Amino acid sequence: MPQMRFHKHHGYNIELTEECQIAKRKFSFANAITFGQHPLKPGDLFLFEIESQELGWSGHLRCGLTQYNPENLKCHYKVPSWPDTPPASHSRTHHVGAQSSVDSEAGLEYIPQYSMPDLTNMGKSWMHAVTKYPTRSEDYPTELDNPFEVAEQSKSSNKFIQNIGNFLIVGKSTIPKRYLVRDDFAIDMELNEKIASRRYSAVCVGSRIGITFNIQGDSAYMYFIINGEDSSGTKMERANLSAPFFPVVDVYGVTKQVRILQISYMPSLQEMCRDVIISQITSSAIGALPLPSKLKHYLKFE
Known part of the structure; x- marks a missing residue:
């Protein structure tokens, strides 16, 4: 997977810095949709970290996938209608109308001010409103302001994402969890998971969120990995x-x-051999292999 950057086409409230790896909303609360510069392949992980917050608003970031090529999307350049200081209250379900329209001269579709419901209403887009304490896929609830229906949840038996020890297997890639969760988060979770889980929500500063997808038969499934955990x-x-x-x-x-996080992990030859072996057999069959116990434990990530 090539190094990912944010695309030059984005909502007009967004400012990109550090070679388009940081996206900051300059003012207001909306018109801040950003896109990855390159499309993902099945199993590719788009990983980013929340770096700062602005209190006084309701709701948090939304993320997902779209089949709109951002190169063919146009930004609304206009004076924002909201002042720099937030109003007394703003509901996360507030909607002041979609800005989506087509530029008759350029043939470009405008980037809407909201991803939910504006972008999803345009079709070809699937978005998720990240909440403080997301549930796992089997318990995943539908958001009240979610414009698309969560139709069919992925089954745990598909094994597209496997949580094994200090690694997360995503498709054919084995990723150390140190890339997926910040060190201070991980240390606190080891000391006291119950207290740490309350302190570090999915939307707090430092939280790391990954987006990936998989194709099974004639269907595509979107997955989220939040602080090292497969959430939906x-x-x-x-x-x-x-x-x-x-x-x-x-x-x-x-x-x-x-901020976009680049995963620059090169597995060792030993790890690559393990990946090939476990891709050919079930975990229950490892015990029957004619191998020393030490190797069997290694294959089981023990």
Whole structure:
């Protein structure tokens, strides 16, 4: 997977810095949709970290995938209608109308001010409103303001994402958890998981969120990995399996700034051999292999 950057086309409230790896919302609470510069392949992980917040708003970032190529999307350049200081209250379900329209001269679709419901109403987009304490895929609830219906949840038996010890297996990639959760989060979780889980929510500063997808048969499924945990898998209805999928981050509400994280992990030859072996057999069959016990434990990530 090539190094990921944010695309040059984005909502007009967004400012990109550090070679387009940081996206900051300059003012207001909306018009802050950003896109990945490159589409993802099945199993690719788009990973980012929340770097700052702006209190006084309601709601947090939204993220997901779209089949709109951001190169063909146009930004609304206009004076924002909201002042720099937030109003007394703003509901996370507030909606002042979609800005989506087509530029008749350029033939470009405008980037809407909200990802939910505006971008999803345009079709070809699947977004998720990140909450403080997301549930796992089997218990994943539908958001009240979610414009698309969560139709079919991924089954734990598909094994697309496996949580094994200090590693997370995503498709055919084995990723050390040190890339997926900040060190201070991980240390506190080891000391006292109950207290740490209350202190570090999915939307707090330092939280790391990954987006990936998989194709199974004639269906595509979107997955989220939040601080090293597989949080949900959702079927993307009416997805075109032959079209590219671009990651989307809407720097909305309390969330002020996010940074893309590059995963530059090169597995050792030993780890690659393990990946090949476990891809060919079930975990229950490892015990029957004619191997020393030490190697069997290694294959089981023990």
